[in-house]
Each structure stands twice: as structure tokens, then as C-alpha cells.
Amino acid sequence: MLGLGKKDAVLLGIVAALTILAPFIFNPFPVNSAMAQFNAGYPDLLQRFVIFGIFAIGYNLLFGLTGYLSFGHAAFLGVGSYAAVWMFKLLSMNVLPAIVLSVIAAGLFAVIIGYISLRRSGIYFAILTLAFAQMTYALAYSVLTPITGGETGLQLALNDPRILGAGPSPDGNLPVPSLFGLEMSDSVQLSMGDWLFTFSAGYYFSALVMLVAFYMAIRIFRSPFGMMLRAIKSNQQRMNYTGLNARPYTLMAFVISGMYAGLAGGLMASMDPLAGAERMYWTASGEVVLMTILGGVGTLIGPVLGAGLIKYMENIISKINADILHGWFAFMPDGLEDFIVAIIYPFIGKGWHLTLGIIFMAVVIFLPGGLVEGGQRIARLFRRRKTNAGGTDDTGSSSSNDPAE
Amino acid sequence: MDAIILQILNGLDKGSAYALIALGLTLIFGTLGVVNFAHGALFMIGAFCAVTLSRLLNSSYTVIDETKTDFLGNPLKVDMPYVIDWFGPEFGAGLIDWAVPLSILFAIPIMILIGVIMERGLIKHFYARPHADQILVTFGLAIVLQEIIKYYYGANPIPTPAPEAFKGSFDFGQLIGLEVNQIIYPYWRLVYFAFAAVVIGSVFAFLQFTTFGMVVRAGMADRETVQLLGINIDRRFTIMFGIAAAVAGLAGVMYAPITSPNYHMGMDFLVLSFVVVVVGGMGSLPGAVLAGFLLGILESFASMGAVIDLLPGINQIIIYLVAIVILLTRPRGLMGRKGVMEE
Numbered sequence: 134m135l136g137l138g139k140k141d142a143v144l145l146g147i148v149a150a151l152t153i154l155a156p157f158i159f160n161p162f163p164v165n166s167a168m169a170q171f172n173a174g175y176p177d178l179l180q181r182f183v184i185f186g187i188f189a190i191g192y193n194l195l196f197g198l199t200g201y202l203s204f205g206h207a208a209f210l211g212v213g214s215y216a217a218v219w220m221f222k223l224l225s226m227n228v229l230p231a232i233v234l235s236v237i238a239a240g241l242f243a244v245i246i247g248y249i250s251l252r253r254s255g256i257y258f259a260i261l262t263l264a265f266a267q268m269t270y271a272l273a274y275s276v277l278t279p280i281t282g283g284e285t286g287l288q289l290a291l292n293d294p295r296i297l298g299a300g301p302s303p304d305g306n307l308p309v310p311s312l313f314g315l316e317m318s319d320s321v322q323l324s325m326g327d328w329l330f331t332f333s334a335g336y337y338f339s340a341l342v343m344l345v346a347f348y349m350a351i352r353i354f355r356s357p358f359g360m361m362l363r364a365i366k367s368n369q370q371r372m373n374y375t376g377l378n379a380r381p382y383t384l385m386a387f388v389i390s391g392m393y394a395g396l397a398g399g400l401m402a403s404m405d406p407l408a409g410a411e412r413m414y415w416t417a418s419g420e421v422v423l424m425t426i427l428g429g430v431g432t433l434i435g436p437v438l439g440a441g442l443i444k445y446m447e448n449i450i451s452k453i454n455a456d457i458l459h460g461w462f463a464f465m466p467d468g469l470e471d472f473i474v475a476i477i478y479p480f481i482g483k484g485w486h487l488t489l490g491i492i493f494m495a496v497v498i499f500l501p502g503g504l505v506e507g508g509q510r511i512a513r514l515f516r517r518r519k520t521n522a523g524g525t526d527d528t529g530s531s532s533s534n535d536p537a538e
Numbered sequence: 539m540d541a542i543i544l545q546i547l548n549g550l551d552k553g554s555a556y557a558l559i560a561l562g563l564t565l566i567f568g569t570l571g572v573v574n575f576a577h578g579a580l581f582m583i584g585a586f587c588a589v590t591l592s593r594l595l596n597s598s599y600t601v602i603d604e605t606k607t608d609f610l611g612n613p614l615k616v617d618m619p620y621v622i623d624w625f626g627p628e629f630g631a632g633l634i635d636w637a638v639p640l641s642i643l644f645a646i647p648i649m650i651l652i653g654v655i656m657e658r659g660l661i662k663h664f665y666a667r668p669h670a671d672q673i674l675v676t677f678g679l680a681i682v683l684q685e686i687i688k689y690y691y692g693a694n695p696i697p698t699p700a701p702e703a704f705k706g707s708f709d710f711g712q713l714i715g716l717e718v719n720q721i722i723y724p725y726w727r728l729v730y731f732a733f734a735a736v737v738i739g740s741v742f743a744f745l746q747f748t749t750f751g752m753v754v755r756a757g758m759a760d761r762e763t764v765q766l767l768g769i770n771i772d773r774r775f776t777i778m779f780g781i782a783a784a785v786a787g788l789a790g791v792m793y794a795p796i797t798s799p800n801y802h803m804g805m806d807f808l809v810l811s812f813v814v815v816v817v818g819g820m821g822s823l824p825g826a827v828l829a830g831f832l833l834g835i836l837e838s839f840a841s842m843g844a845v846i847d848l849l850p851g852i853n854q855i856i857i858y859l860v861a862i863v864i865l866l867t868r869p870r871g872l873m874g875r876k877g878v879m880e881e
Contacts (some may be wrong), residue, residue: 202670257816260812260813260861262815264862266856267855272855275850419677483693484689490682494682497671501667
């Protein structure tokens, strides 16, 4: 199907089903129940899942396949956002041209930065990309203020010279981004008993884009080009000795992954038409590294999982406060309750970064392959137990199967 | 002329901080071959050592002062710091005033301990893994350390004043024969520079003139041979990690009066310090120090009004720009050794 192997087609199908049903899946608790705060079914968060999923998929195409650790990828995300907002200001509120321009702008930018940075590798490459991203960030804040809006960020204004399409609506509000009339902020709510599900146009549009991006990532992974990138990762010197110049391939990978970041930035601006320089700060670049590592470097599904997990934690854990904790542990004796709440308290609410840092360190130390490797280990454990129970000794199957790779 | 001297002076304090952090980073890299992204966090912890000591010295109990009354006519309640109670008003107040310099004594053992625990507990397990993994795990550690500090000290900067004797500024221009009020320079920044020079000098002297330092230098050059000679080089490298952590911590302690410590100050310095290390040359100690001062001074020149008029925004990007140019033209950095991290 679609030029994919059977396993990849199944994987794509699973991801497609998950994204389409996400408003149900992430909303398992009734509105009024005590667990309702774990619901992640609201459009803002779902959009962030898929948009950062795209960002991480693209990052993984560079880091996962070639092993080049870029610490400046957020710059492309920022460039994409700015390009999209300018398209809204100058051309029309349709999201398609905005996203196309943001991909192109980020791609061009990646060509320049990649051409220079890829002359070095390893830690030097990381520092170079970091330096470029920090320069972009500093310039966006200071000199480029006419283009970027400086500290306030780039926003729509009532007097934008939009060539095609709507000016301000009759009641003087700013127009909203739309896809041929379908507004991105539109949503349909479905109430079933105690449950309330929200289906947002913006989410489904982003999800569709993510599925396309995911499909393309699978194709790149399976292509001879992807094979070449993996060869570069495993031994670049040997590649050079066989008479092959690796740099065009790494540059291509860098540009593709920059375009993915630009796509994510364009989508972000389409969901909420403003762009700020803080999206390019180096901690934002660090975040996408965290997502990719957490999910599993070099695997297909890993980055999406990592992006989802981090965004979920950011939104859900940071919402828990001491009162909620006391509510959960109310069944315990008083002293014990206070004790447990006091232990957990630093890790929730504003402290969620601490939780993130600890989980991240644990993953790097114990599970270098991320969540995907964790899943594989568990699966292998079960498989071994089953074969033991059956009394057959089947060692060949335990190492070969690898659902995500 | 006076403008140039002023910019050089202004660059010195930041340059000192860059040089100290970069020196520690290079020590760790040169000995253990580890790229330590948590080094900025060590700098930050050092600054919070100063905060902690000044809080400890200020801890007080309430006494009722019978001689004074508040506006309602009741006897006034006064906070009485314990140190004043114990050591008498003059010496006690002096202790409180000198909290930041005293923190140096307090910070050295703490930082060495933290460094040794870090190396033995975590980084030891990462020698055999790729540099990318080392970067990632220390990056995670930096997040954890900074969040712990944030939890205990809050997110706001905590002002930590310098001793009364070093507050204010003096006329540096007059000292070197210029007119009055040409070059006004704060005392503490000069102290910081002198302090940095002493620390850097003692690290170099330690490596150059002691047997321990000689063994460490031999280990940096050829670890395997040193081990074959029956020397436990791992233990010495662990101690060097502790010393590198202490250097970063001391840089942080003395920086506390210049910038009120906050939990993310380490991250801000870390990125620049890495650029400094790369410019100076991975693994070269003099290179790190030289590049630190060079970039600090360049940064302060770039923020002169005349330069900004000519090239707007240059002060924000000069360090990165220099780093990019140097990395592309001199791949080994200014003073990098052959064969160290040349991929």
C-alpha cells in the first residue's frame, strides 16, 4: 500500500487511527470526575501534540539517521512561524500558502546554515548550529524588529494590506486563519452522557499534515537515500574511502529536517497567528532533542511518542497542585498523607521540569533507545515467557522483530 | 584612548567569568574526555553557595529592645542575628558584611564534593559512550540541578551585596594619569578580575609545579602509559573533576554581587562558555583562558555606541560570529592540540 512494506503500512495505519480518534482516546474520563484533569482531549493540546510531533519527526531525520546532533533546530521553527504570519499579513488568511511559504523559507535558511555547519561534525557541529540559532534569536530580538516584531512578537493588525481575502470582520475583529473558508478555530462538540468530546478543524488539519509528514518520513527511512544516511552515521570515514562524498547527503538531510521544522512553525502560526523570538531560544532546540531521545532516536514512531509525552506532561503535570494531591491521598492517615504529599510536591506544578529532567536522565542512562526500546524489551520479555511455556526454543525470532524500525 | 581602556576594563569581568568556566570545562574535557553540559549549573550552584552563607549569617532571633519604642509606644522588636550575639556587634556585623568573600571557604569543599559525587555517581558510566550521550545526560543533569535550586530558592533573583568596603566605584583614569571622571570603574569588578587571575594562576601552578599536577598532565597526554606505570590515574582524574567544579563554583560565588543569582544564570553562561572553549581549542587550558578574556573584551567593544551605530545588533552576536569564523578557518581553535576531538 502506498509503496510501503506490510509492517510500515500497519504502523502508518495505527498512527492514522490514533490521530483520528485522538479526541476520544485522550478524553477517557467524564467531565465531572476527579480524574478529568488527566484528559488531554482539548484542541489546544492535541494540536501541540501533532505539531511538535512533526517537528520531532523532522529532527529525527537528521539526528536519528545521520547522527549529527543539532542544537539549533528551533531557529527553523521560528523562521517558519514568521514566514507564515507574514503571509497572513500580506496575502490571505488561507493557511495553505502560508504553510508552503514557511516550508520554503525554512528550507532556504537551512541550506545556508547547513552548508556552513556541516563542514564540521560531532560537538563542533552542535556548537555551530547552536551559535547560528542564538544569532538568529538575538537578531530577531534586536535589529530585525521591523520584520519580527521584536519583543512583542509578530502579530496580525487591523490595517494589514492583505491582497486576497478578508480584512477585519464587520465587528472589527481580526480575521482568523482558514482553509478555503473553514476556520481553524472551528470546532464541533459532542456530548455523550458525562463525556464531552471536542472536534476541532485546526486539529484535524494539523493531524492530516502530520500523517503526510509521517508517511514521507517512512519513505525516506526506507529509501536508498535513508540507507546512505545510516551508512554515514555508522562510519563516515569508510564512506569517504569508497569514494563517496557524504556532504551532499548530510546537507540534504539537514535541509529536509529544517523544512519539517518550518512546516511545524507554519502550522503553529496557522493555529494561532502570532510568532515570537522566544520560539527560537536554544532551550526550545533542547526540547526537541529531549522529545526525540525520550521517544527513541532513529525509530519512526519514537519522536511522535516523545513529543506527545513531553507536551502531555507539560500541560497535565504542571496543572496538579497541592490541594489535588491532598484530595488523592485523603484516604490515608493524616501524618502519612502529609508526608507523601510533601515528597511528591516538588515534582508537580511548577516543578514539572524536574520530573522531565529526571525522566530524561533515566532514559539516557538506562534506555538509550528511548520509549520504543522500552516497549521492545517488554515485548521480548513476554515473547520469551510464551516460548518457554510452549516448551520450544525459538531464539531466532526474539532478536529479529522490531516493530518500529 | 580612554574609551578603549574603558571597554577593555568592562570586558574583563565578563571575560574573567568566561575564562574560569571555560577553564573548568577544558580541565574536564582534557582529563576525562567528557563534554560537560552541567558545568553552567555548577557555576550557578557556586553563586547560590554565596546566597546560602549570607542567609545563614543573617539568621536571627527576635529580641525586645527596651530602649526603643515603635510608633504605638510598645517596646520595639529587633531581629538579632546569632553571629552578632555570639561574636559581639563589631566582629559579627563584619562577618555578615563579608559574607560573599567568606563563601569562598564555604564553597570550595562543597563544590569539590559535588564534583566528585557527580563524576563517581554518573559521569563515570559514560566514558565508553558517544559524546552525544555525554552531552545529553549532563544536559539532563543541568535541568535537574537548576530545578532543585529553583524549588528551594524560588525563581526570583536574590540580591547578594558585596562587602561595604568594595561598594561603589573609583576613578581608574586618574590612577593612570588621565583626567578626572574619564574612567569610572566599580571596585568589585576589579576584585573579580584579580580573583580570577589568582584562581587561574593557582590552577596552572598546581598543574605545573606539583607532582600530582605532573601526573595529571602525563595522564592527559597518554592515559594508558601512565596506568601501565602503576598509577591510579582514575582517582586523580576524579579529583581534577572536583577541582574543575570548584573553579566553576568560585567563579559563581564571586559573581553573585555582579548579577543577583537566579536559577537559570548557569544556562546563560554555559552556551557562551562552550563557544569560548571551542574558540580556544578543545583541550587547551591556555586557549580557554585566552579565548575567555578575548571574547569578553570583544563583546564589550562591540557594545560601544559608535560600533552599534555602524553595525546595529553586533553586540548581540559578536561572540557567535567570531566562533563561526574561527571554527571554519582554524578547525582546532586558537590553541587546540593536534589529535584532540578532530572529527
